[in-house]
Every structure is written in C-alpha cells, then in structure tokens.
Amino acid sequence: xxxxxxxxxxxxxxxxxxxxxxxxxxxxxxxxxxxxxxxxxxxxxxxxxxxxxxxxxxxxxxxxxxxxxxxxxxxxxxxxxxxxxxxxxxxxxxxxxxxxxxxxxxxxxxxxxxxxxxxxxxxxxxxxxxxxxxxxxxxxxxxxxxxxxxxxxxxxxxxxxxxxxxxxxxxxxxxxxxxxxxxxxxxxxxxxxxxxxxxxxxxxxxxxxxxxxxxxxxxxxxxxxxxxxxxxxxxxxxxxxxxxxxxxxxxxxxxxxxxxxxxxxxxxxxxxxxxxxxxxxxxxxxxxxxxxxxxxxxxxxxxxxxxxxxxxxxxxxxxxxxxxxxxxxxxxxxxxxxxxxxxxxxxxxxxxxxxxxxxxxxxxxxxxxxxxxxxxxxxxxxxxxxxxxxxxxxxxxxxxxxxxxxxxxxxxxxxxxxxxxxxxxxxxxxxxxxxxxxxxxxxxxxxxxxxxxxxxxxxxxxxxxxxxxxxxxxxxxxxxxxxxxxxxxxxxxxxxxxxxxxxxxxxxxxxxxxxxxxxxxxxxxxxxxxxxxxxxxxxxxxxxxxxxxxxxxx
Numbered sequence: 237x238x239x240x241x242x243x244x245x246x247x248x249x250x251x252x253x254x255x256x257x258x259x260x261x262x263x264x265x266x267x268x269x270x271x272x273x274x275x276x277x278x279x280x281x282x283x284x285x286x287x288x289x290x291x292x293x294x295x296x297x298x299x300x301x302x303x304x305x306x307x308x309x310x311x312x313x314x315x316x317x318x319x320x321x322x323x324x325x326x327x328x329x330x331x332x333x334x335x336x337x338x339x340x341x342x343x344x345x346x347x348x349x350x351x352x353x354x355x356x357x358x359x360x361x362x363x364x365x366x367x368x369x370x371x372x373x374x375x376x377x378x379x380x381x382x383x384x385x386x387x388x389x390x391x392x393x394x395x396x397x398x399x400x401x402x403x404x405x406x407x408x409x410x411x412x413x414x415x416x417x418x419x420x421x422x423x424x425x426x427x428x429x430x431x432x433x434x435x436x437x438x439x440x441x442x443x444x445x446x447x448x449x450x451x452x453x454x455x456x457x458x459x460x461x462x463x464x465x466x467x468x469x470x471x472x473x474x475x476x477x478x479x480x481x482x483x484x485x486x487x488x489x490x491x492x493x494x495x496x497x498x499x500x501x502x503x504x505x506x507x508x509x510x511x512x513x514x515x516x517x518x519x520x521x522x523x524x525x526x527x528x529x530x531x532x533x534x535x536x537x538x539x540x541x542x543x544x545x546x547x548x549x550x551x552x553x554x555x556x557x558x559x560x561x562x563x564x565x566x567x568x569x570x571x572x573x574x575x576x577x578x579x580x581x582x583x584x585x586x587x588x589x590x591x592x593x594x595x596x597x598x599x600x601x602x603x604x605x606x607x608x609x610x611x612x613x614x615x616x617x618x619x620x621x622x623x624x625x626x627x628x629x630x631x632x633x634x635x636x637x638x639x640x641x642x643x644x645x646x647x648x649x650x651x652x653x654x655x656x657x658x659x660x661x662x663x664x665x666x667x668x669x670x671x672x673x674x675x676x677x678x679x680x681x682x683x684x685x686x687x688x689x690x691x692x693x694x695x696x697x698x699x700x701x702x703x704x705x706x707x708x709x710x711x712x713x714x715x716x717x718x719x720x721x722x723x724x725x726x727x728x729x730x731x732x733x734x735x736x737x738x739x740x741x742x743x744x745x746x747x748x749x750x751x752x753x754x755x756x757x758x759x760x761x762x763x764x765x766x767x768x769x770x771x772x773x774x775x776x777x778x779x780x781x782x783x784x785x786x787x788x789x790x
Contacts, residue, residue: 245352246330247359249341251446254330255298255311256481257337263311264293264300273399275479281306283318292367296478297445301367303374307416308367310360320360322353361425362439362447364415369403369437378404381436384455389499389581400498401479403437405452426467435464438494440471440512441478443523448472451494451512463513473519475510476501485725487531488524489592490549492542496577503585505592511536516549521557531561531731533595538570543605550598558635564601569594593730599641602629603648612654619653623663630664636744640735724759732756736765 260277271278271289281291283306290303301308306318312329313320321329334341372378374394381404386392390400406414411422422428435452442448449469454462465471475494479501489508491497497510511520524532534549536542546564553560565576569591573579579591596604603626610622626649630642642664649664650657728749735745746756760766 245355246327246341247352247356249339250312250330250333251359251444254333254337254339256444257339258298258311258333260293260295260298262336263298263314263333267291267293269293273395275399275401283314294445296481297363297441299363299367301364301371303371308360308364310363313360320357326356357421358425359446361415361417361421362450365411365425365427365450366403366437366439366447368409368411368414369405369439370398372404372406372409373398373402377407381434381455385436387581388495388577389503389585391502396502400502401439401441402498403439405432405435405437407433426469429464429467431461431464438498440475440494442472443474443477443481445478445481453495471512471514473511473514473517473523475512477509477523480507480509486529487533487730488527488529489533489535491535491576492537492545493575493577496575499577499580500588503580503588505588511545515545516552518552518556520549521552521560524560525557529560531563533563533565533592535565535576535592537575538567539574542575543567546601550602554598561637562598563595564598565591565595566601566604597637597641597644599629599633600644600648603645607649607652610652612652619655623649623653623655623660627663627665729759729763732759733763733765736760 264277266282267277267279269277269279275295277293277295278289279291280287280289281302281304283291283302284304286302286304288304291306292301292303293299298311299309300311300314302318309318309320311333312326315321315329315332316325331341373381378394382392382394382397385397385402390397411417411427412419415422419428432452435454438451438453439447440449440451449466449471451466452464454464474490476497480488485507487507489500489505491500491508491510492512494510494512497508500508532549532553534546536545550562550564553562570579571583573582576588576591580588583591606622606625610618626645630645633641646657646660646664649655650660653660732745732749742753742756746753749756751759757766
C-alpha cells in the first residue's frame with residue numbers, strides 16, 4: 237500500500253493513516269503493563285528504567301506520558317527516546333511506523349516546512365495539556381473537583397475519572413515549564429487565560445483521537461461562565477466519536493452535554509456521543525453517513541432548546557438521510573430531570589435501561605408533542621387542528637417502517653382525540669386490515685428456516701398453502717449465508733423487541749435482520765417474548781400479526 241503525499245503533510249499521514257492502524261504492541265512492545273484500563277495502560281517507564289506504573293499509554297491515540305519526570309509525547313517521540321523528532325529523523329520514524337502497518341510512503345522531501353512542524357508541535361502541546369490535567373486530577377489537591385463530579389453521579393475514584401478522559405487544570409503551575417513550552421506557545425494555544433485554573437478539563441478529540449480543543453467546566457455553585465472553550469480552536473461535530481470508532485455498533489445515542497456523555501459511559505452505556513452547545517448541522521449527518529449508522533437515539537435536554545434541536549435534526553435527517561432510523565426519548569421519560577445526566581443522579585444507573593427503552597420513532601414523538609395540551613374534553617377546533625397536524629405527519633412518512641409508524645400514530649391519537657378509530661385511520665390514510673388473521677400459526681424454534689412440515693396455517697394443517705412471502709423467503713439462501721453464526725448484539729435485540737411489540741410479521745423481521753425464520757423465533761424465545769420451543773401467533777392482540785389468509789372476495 238503506497239501513499240502519495242505531494243498534497244499532504246507527513247503529520248496528516250501519520251495521524252490519519254498510520255496511527256489508527258497501529259496496535260499498542262507495534263510501538264510499546266518492550267513495556268510490561270501491569271494496570272490495564274479501558275482507555276489507558278500503565279507500567280514501568282522504559283525511558284528512565286522506572287519500576288512503578290508511572291508510564292501511561294492512551295490506547296486510542298497511542299500517545300504516552302510519564303508521571304515521574306520523562307514528560308509526554310507521541311509514538312514518534314517515544315521511538316526517538318522521549319525527545320521530539322525533527323527534520324529527516326521525523327521522516328525516518330514516520331516511514332518506519334508506516335512499514336510496521338504495511339504502508340509505504342512516497343515522500344521525496346524532508347518535512348521541515350514551518351507549518352508542518354507548527355502543527356505537530358501544537359498537537360503535542362494539546363496532548364500534553366490533557367495529560368497534565370489527568371496528573372493533577374490524581375493528586376490530593378483535586379478533591380473539590382472530585383467532590384463536584386461525585387455530586388453529578390460520577391465515580392469517586394480518580395483513576396476511573398481519568399479513564400473517562402477527565403482532568404483538572406492545575407492552579408499555581410507555570411504551564412510553560414510543565415509543558416516544556418515557551419510563554420508565546422502557551423498564549424497561542426489560549427491557555428494563558430487565568431479563568432482556566434481549577435476547572436474540570438474535558439479534552440474534545442477528533443475521531444482519530446487527536447485533541448482538537450478543550451472545555452473547562454467550573455465547579456462553582458453559580459458561576460458566571462459555566463463552560464470555557466479554547467479560543468480559536470475548531471470544535472468537531474461530535475464529542476466522544478473517538479471512543480467508539482472501533483465499535484461495530486450501528487446505533488448511537490446523542491446527548492447535549494459532554495459531561496452527560498461521560499456519565500453515561502461510566503454507567504455502562506458506551507455508545508454515546510454529545511454535540512455540546514451547537515445545533516445539529518449537515519456535518520453531523522455526514523459523519524453518521526460515513527460511519528454507517530443505521531439508528532440514532534436522540535436524548536437531548538428536555539427543555540425548549542433541546543426540543544428545538546431534536547426537531548431540527550429530525551427535519552434534516554428526513555430530508556438528507558431518509559434511511560436513518562431516528563428515535564427519540566420523549567420528555568415524559570425524563571420525569572423530574574432536565575437531561576440524561578440529572579436523570580442518573582436522581583434515579584441511578586439502573587434507571588437508564590427503562591429510560592432508553594422508552595424511546596419512540598420520530599414520527600410518534602412528533603405526534604406526542606402535538607397532543608401535549610389536547611384532551612378528549614378539549615374544544616372541537618383544538619382536537620381537529622391536532623388531528624390535521626398528525627395526519628400531515630402520517631401522510632408524509634415513507635420507508636419500510638411506514639405502516640408501523642402510521643399504526644402507532646393511529647393508536648396514539650384515537651383515545652386522546654375522542655374520534656372513532658375508523659375516522660382517524662381515514663384521516664391518516666391508513667387502510668383498515670384487509671386480511672383476517674387465522675386462529676393459529678406455530679413455528680418450531682430451530683436454527684434453520686422451517687419447512688412445510690414445521691409451518692401450519694390454520695386448522696387445515698399442511699394442506700393449507702403457505703403465504704407466498706414465506707415461501708419466497710425460504711427459497712432465499714443468501715440471507716441465511718450472510719448472517720449464519722453472527723452473534724446477537726444489544727442493539728439488534730432492542731430492535732427485535734420493538735418490532736415484535738409493533739406486531740411486525742415474522743417474515744418482515746427476518747428480512748430486516750437478514751436472519752432465518754428459525755433464528756428469529758429462537759431469539760424471541762431466548763428474550764422471553766415467546767414460549768421456548770413453540771410459538772403461537774394470532775390468538776392474542778399483543779403479539780405479531782399472523783401470516784394472513786384472505787377471507788372473502790377482494
């Protein structure tokens with residue numbers, strides 16, 4: 237693999253192409269790590285021969301730091317004995333790192349251009365400031381910051397807080413000395429502002445792990461400025477995308493505050509990103525498209541600003557990313573909290589499971605908002621306006637889940653608007669069921685698609701013809717070949733529950749998950765949604781609609 241770098245600097249090649257492919261053992265093979273956390277590895281420092289676990293490696297960025305006296309640096313500086321590499325030496329080390337991951341760099345000049353060196357120096361100083369904040373958090377003087385975080389539901393262990401990416405800006409420390417930088421370099425970074433002192437430090441990283449900017453959160457009860465942002469530094473669209481870049485999940489939970497995202501990480505919900513103070517933009521959609529996300533769960537603050545941000549994202553996604561499943565945590569799920577972080581403080585981490593499970597499709601969420609101030613006793617004009625507005629939503633829907641969304645809107649609106657269901661269906665353009673469900677369909681749970689002997693439609697048994705979609709699905713072998721043996725993830729289980737509770741047909745569920753009918757049935761039994769071994773459909777209103785059989789003409 238060769239990279240032409242005529243229009244790209246070695247710094248870009250290093251951080252965008254090489255570092256993401258490197259493993260810790262590719263660089264730090266001579267380090268014995270005795271402490272292994274989710275984000276940091278610690279062991280004795282090989283640079284000065286230390287035995288205590290003062291040497292730390294960030295598993296995302298592969299940057300290193302020695303809490304004893306060697307300082308900090310990148311993979312390049314580590315290979316250079318802990319000292320910054322410049323000129324031809326820098327080029328040699330980048331080429332060597334590229335060779336370790338199978339990348340050949342086509343570069344004929346030395347990287348001595350001032351802008352290249354300035355960018356590399358800035359990256360090192362930003363990472364060094366993050367490391368300094370983590371070191372300060374582990375010291376006794378950080379007790380006020382730890383107490384503040386504990387009051388917001390965070391763990392009290394400084395090590396756990398560091399693993400979440402948090403730090404504390406030191407007070408009374410000369411940054412130019414601590415970072416081995418000139419006062420001009422500190423001022424250029426924007427860190428000479430005294431308002432940063434003693435704030436909780438939150439590094440905001442690019443998806444590749446490089447620090448792009450910092451947030452400083454005040455611990456004062458009523459601060460004049462709660463958050464301080466690094467002056468002039470660009471803010472990436474999503475906070476936390478670096479933590480999940482290696483994850484295979486296709487479902488992301490989006491919150492507003494970076495601290496809320498970190499608290500959810502600490503509570504075991506790892507696929508969370510934050511947008512900070514900004515509204516969702518097309519850049520957010522582009523990142524989601526590039527990542528291949530299939531589902532986004534919006535859990536923005538429950539205030540008006542959060543609702544406006546949710547509405548804006550739904551509008552953009554519907555227009556520009558129609559295949560993205562957008563689900564929303566409704567305001568009622570927050571109970572007495574204004575954001576997910578406060579919810580954890582008031583109701584504990586155990587409350588997060590029902591909190592996230594309360595999510596609804598974006599169409600249903602929009603319908604719920606329209607019905608907030610509407611009741612059966614409301615005036616005719618109020619009820620009619622709500623009916624018309626929700627009908628507009630229903631008629632604008634498209635995609636594979638349209639029927640389920642419209643059905644949910646019908647069930648949502650009918651009792652509250654005091655109209656018969658048939659009237660609401662007619663207004664929403666939802667057809668009444670054209671098929672009568674047969675009394676009984678049984679499927680034998682197995683790992684293979686059921687054959688005619690396993691599928692019985694109605695009391696007539698095997699003589700009754702199978703529905704054409706079932707027969708067609710059984711004839712397809714490509715679906716089973718693609719997913720056979722694939723493990724079930726939490727996100728897929730959650731989708732399965734939602735589809736099951738929405739009365740989706742088994743064939744549709746199997747096609748959506750690219751799994752066999754037998755595998756779907758077995759998983760439903762494993763989740764406790766149906767009786768293990770056998771499954772009855774069509775006899776209760778709370779389970780899937782049966783495989784239909786036409787009754788009567790038409």
